[in-house]
Structures are given as C-alpha cells and as structure tokens.
Amino acid sequence: MDDDSRTARWESGAALPLGIASLVYLASYAAHVLLPGLPGPVRVTLRSVQLLAWALFVVDYAVRWRLSGAGLRFVPRHWLDTVVVLLPLMRPVRIVRTYEAVQRRGGRPRLALHARVIVYAGLSAALLGFAGALSVYQQEHAAPHATIRTFGDSVWWTCSTLATVGYGDVAPVTPWGRTIAVGLMACGLALLGAVTGSFSSLLLQRFRREGDDEDVPRPPGR
Template sequence: MRDETGPSRLGRWEEHVELPLFAMSFVYLGGYTVWVLAWQAAAVWRDVGLTVMLAAWAVFAGDYAVRLVLSGEGRRFVRSHWLDSLVLLLPLLRPLRLVKLYTTVQHRRSDQPWMNLYARVITYAGLASVLLAFTAALTVYQAERGAPGATIRTFGDSLWWAASTITTVGYGDAVPITAEGRLVAVGLMSCGLALLGAVTGSFSSWVIEIFRRESRDAPRPPER
C-alpha cells in the first residue's frame, strides 16, 4: 500500500478535477449572467440563475475543502495557495487559473508542450482578458443600471466600457459612478495592464527570436 505525501495526493486530485472545475466555472458564469440580465424578466429566471450559482459555488467549496485536507498544511494552505482562496471568495476570477489548468492537462497528456512559451503566454492572456472583461461588464452593469446619473444604462454600454478599460484606452463616455463599479474598474485596469503587458512582451520576444534565428541561419558572404 503506497504511503503518499500530502503534495503527491494533492497533485493527483488536481489532475482529476481541474478540467471539470474549469467547465463548472462556465456554469457559474452562465448562472451569474442569467441572474444579472434577467432582472426585468420573470422572477423564476433570477431564481434559476441564483440556484445555478449556489450549486456551482458548493462544488468549488467542496473542492477547496478536499485540497485543504489533502495538502496536510492546515491553515498554511490559505496563504500558500492564496489564488485558490481568492477564487473561492470571488468565483468570477477563476479565469486567472488558466495557467494551472494548462499545466495539469499537459501533465496528464504528454511530456511535450502543446505550444511554445510565447504562444502559451499570449493565449492565456487573451482568454483571461476576454473572460475578465465579460464578468466585469456584468458586475458593473448590475451596480450601475439603477444609479442616479449613471452613464452605463445598458449591458451594451457596460461591454463597451469593459473593452475600453481593459485595453487602457478609456474614452470616458461611459464611466462607473458607484463605489462597487469603481472598485471593479480598478481591478480590471490592473489586470488589463498586466495581461496586455504580458502579451506585448511575449510578442516582442517572439519577433526578436525569429529575427535572431534568421540571422543565425542566413548564409554568410564568402570571405575575400
């Protein structure tokens, strides 16, 4: 009978549940979308959305409890796995775990990476940016739609604001005025700077690497 350590047991658990949990994050996002956008529809739709959200969050909480037990770290698990703890409190931030998802799936499938480093960074940053912008648009729309003097009155306005904010353009025609909306805006701007910086840096490094490789492989002129 194998006597596995805490980290090995935790790793085996993550290999089995990371992909289903990623799918569950879209279930949660779907429930949140219905709950926010159906505010003028029949109450049953908001109830359905809320039920889906609570069910998905219960799955996340159960997974977190299992990770806590398997790690054998006790309270230190909260600090050493701070992203897991943050995502449990704010499930809409689960797109930030895309790196963990890729690492887990890659470890299960093959030792050879599917994509090179530059492609991985660009893909991660692109997907995370889209998902974070969409969830931020939902949250800000929920906070702003009934506020007096709000410039974000429709979900389309909120999507436009999220796109201009995460790309650091900031036209200023649609801005949040509530405390909750501005808090989300600060978080989205911070994530936007980090993610777009990662994309720009990786793309520049990739182009430089191509030019360096071409220069190395180019035939040299004959010596006189």
C-alpha cells in the same frame, strides 16, 4: 505518495469538472443580470446553481489546502485561488487550467510557451471582461446620474479599461462599480504586460537565432 503528487492528481482530475462549473456559474449569473423579468422560480434556480458551483470551488480550495500540508502558508502562496473563492465571479478566469490538465492527461503535444501565454491571456481577458461587464452593469444601470445604462455601454467601458485606453465617455459612479474598475485596470495592465513580454521575448529569440545563423562560417565557393 507525497503531498505534491496527491495534489497534482487532484488538480488533474478536478480541472475539467471545475472548468464546467465555472462556465455554468458565469452563464447563470449572466442570465440573472441580463434577464430581470424571469419568473421567480427560475431566478431561485439560477441562484441555487450559483451557490452549488461556489460550493464546489470551496471544496476544491479546501482539499488542495489540506493536501498541500502548508497550513496557513497556503493562503498567501495561493492568493489568486483565495480571491477566487471570495469572489467566485472571477473563477471562469481559471478555466485556462482546464486546457493544461486535458493536455497532460491526454499526453498530446502542447503549444509553445509563447503561444500559450498569448492564448491564455486572450482567453482570460475575454472571460474577465465579460464577468466585469456583467458586474459593472448590475451595479450601475439603475444608479442616479449613471452613464452606464445598457449592457452595451458596460461592454464598451470594460474593453477600453482592459485595453488601458480609458476614453472617459462612460464611467462608473457607484462605490462598488469603481471598486470593480480598479480591479479591471490592474488585470488589464497585468494581461497586457504578459502578452507584450512574451511577444518581445519571442522576437528576441528569433533575432538571436537569425544572428547565430549569419555567424556560422560557410564553406568556400558557396
């Protein structure tokens, strides 16, 4: 069995457990940030859950690196996976792989390419936005001269940033908050470009198909 088939089998089998672990990680992190008054043992449990989920991400990365046989070339080739291991809060964005794995394993028809791009981009934006809002709120709400004081403020700022609108009514003031902002800006541009490009391609295909139909000669008298 070659390395590619072994890697594909591993990814197919691990996609659903890792997807669940990603959501558990995000939920435990959200509880840790939004519920600061939780008892000490509960907070320790939440941290333990996060560490366990992160350990699963590291194991998955290490196994796929080993199966790839690419050596150090694996890191630049899978740069997003590398970033996710270093910043596990971004792991829920990879949840879109779970859908692909379940569809391939079940043998059911999948959505058309353009629909998948739009659905994946929307799901990624929602998960990334929620994770980004949590991170910015954690860094900003207690900072001096902060304008992001509540989680609602953070969600509003995240939505305007991902949408590349940027009203400027609230903005991060801490170094880490601004670093997160730069990442969200880049992700917002990438997601917007993916959706716009896919939608434009879909329209061009529709117009081309209609043009081809009009060029087909019709029998006389019809």
